Amino acid sequence: MAEHTPPTEAAPAATTTPDKGRPVLVVDDVHLKYKTFGGKRRTGSSRLPGWARGFSQGVGAVDVVHAVKGVSFVAHHGESIGLIGHNGSGKSTLLRAVAGAMPVTSGAIYTDGVASLLGVSGALIKNLSGERNIILGCLALGLKPDEVAAHYEEVVEFADIGDFVRLPMEAYSSGMGARLRFAISTAASPDILMIDEALATGDASFKARSQRRIDEIRARAGTVLLVSHSMGTIKETCDRVLWLDSGVLRADGKPDEVIEAYMETQRAKVEASKK
Numbered sequence: 001m002a003e004h005t006p007p008t009e010a011a012p013a014a015t016t017t018p019d020k021g022r023p024v025l026v027v028d029d030v031h032l033k034y035k036t037f038g039g040k041r042r043t044g045s046s047r048l049p050g051w052a053r054g055f056s057q058g059v060g061a062v063d064v065v066h067a068v069k070g071v072s073f074v075a076h077h078g079e080s081i082g083l084i085g086h087n088g089s090g091k092s093t094l095l096r097a098v099a100g101a102m103p104v105t106s107g108a109i110y111t112d113g114v115a116s117l118l119g120v121s122g123a124l125i126k127n128l129s130g131e132r133n134i135i136l137g138c139l140a141l142g143l144k145p146d147e148v149a150a151h152y153e154e155v156v157e158f159a160d161i162g163d164f165v166r167l168p169m170e171a172y173s174s175g176m177g178a179r180l181r182f183a184i185s186t187a188a189s190p191d192i193l194m195i196d197e198a199l200a201t202g203d204a205s206f207k208a209r210s211q212r213r214i215d216e217i218r219a220r221a222g223t224v225l226l227v228s229h230s231m232g233t234i235k236e237t238c239d240r241v242l243w244l245d246s247g248v249l250r251a252d253g254k255p256d257e258v259i260e261a262y263m264e265t266q267r268a269k270v271e272a273s274k275k
């Protein structure tokens with residue numbers, strides 16, 4: 001297991017795993033920041049006249065959240081990589097950037113092939129039917145119209161939501177929505193499949209089928225990046241684990257070792273909160 005340096009020091013060297021396929025994703029010293037507008041400032045208005053104070057609060061206040069801080073790693077064909085870390089540690093942000101849905105603040109991300117992000121809050125259009133979302137979702141993944149037609153039945157079958165496929169998605173339960181998102185996202189056999197907590201939703205039979213689908217994608221020499229808070233799921237699915245800790249890549253290595261180190265800090269936090 002490689003312990004990584006904090007962000008203030010030199011960027012950690014990219015990890016290479018010699019027995020794996022060719023590199024398919026390179027994340028090089030990536031920083032990701034969000035800017036939020038309209039937050040109220042706690043200080044700074046005391047020198048203004050009374051009438052202006054209320055006005056200055058909440059106007060023009062910009063907060064910057066530094067979500068990912070100098071993360072570097074290389075993923076190879078055929079690898080299944082788990083991404084773990086406490087709430088707010090930057091996991092979803094990193095996946096969004098790899099999927100191209102968010103620009104990097106600094107550093108670089110290189111991908112070889114199509115990277116598709118499957119999230120529980122993924123962008124399907126709620127007031128359109130499942131059918132329309134399948135067609136639009138597949139087109140958005142880069143499938144050509146004849147390929148969409150060829151995959152359509154397979155997606156419907158995999159989602160297994162029956163006649164609901166004809167209804168607008170706002171009529172779906174969250175589990176049904178997750179099934180459809182999973183089915184669409186995996187229709188295109190992306191080279192890099194990223195899954196953000198999606199396996200946590202859905203019932204046991206859907207979880208088992210999702211697991212088989214992930215295995216199929218890996219067998220086609222694709223690469224899987226999986227975010228989960230379930231260490232059981234990570235151990236079952238992944239052969240390598242990255243641990244993000246407050247935006248910093250704390251460890252990168254074998255699942256057992258990284259999970260143990262992460263759990264140790266979690267246990268320490270629970271103990272500290274009891275005191």
Ligand SMILES: Nc1ncnc2c1ncn2[C@@H]1O[C@H](COP(=O)(O)OP(=O)(O)OP(=O)(O)O)[C@@H](O)[C@H]1O
Nearest residue numbers: 034036065067085086087088089090091092093094
């Ligand atoms: N749209 C946003 N605008 C501003 N800050 C954001 C936004 N999305 C996330 N953040 C912040 O970025 C940081 C990382 O969030 P992120 O969602 O990537 O964490 P995470 O590891 O996926 O957490 P979780 O386990 O809860 O899903 C957090 O401090 C969060 O508050």
Ligand SMILES: [Mg+2]
Nearest residue numbers: 091092093196
């Ligand atoms: Mg998240």
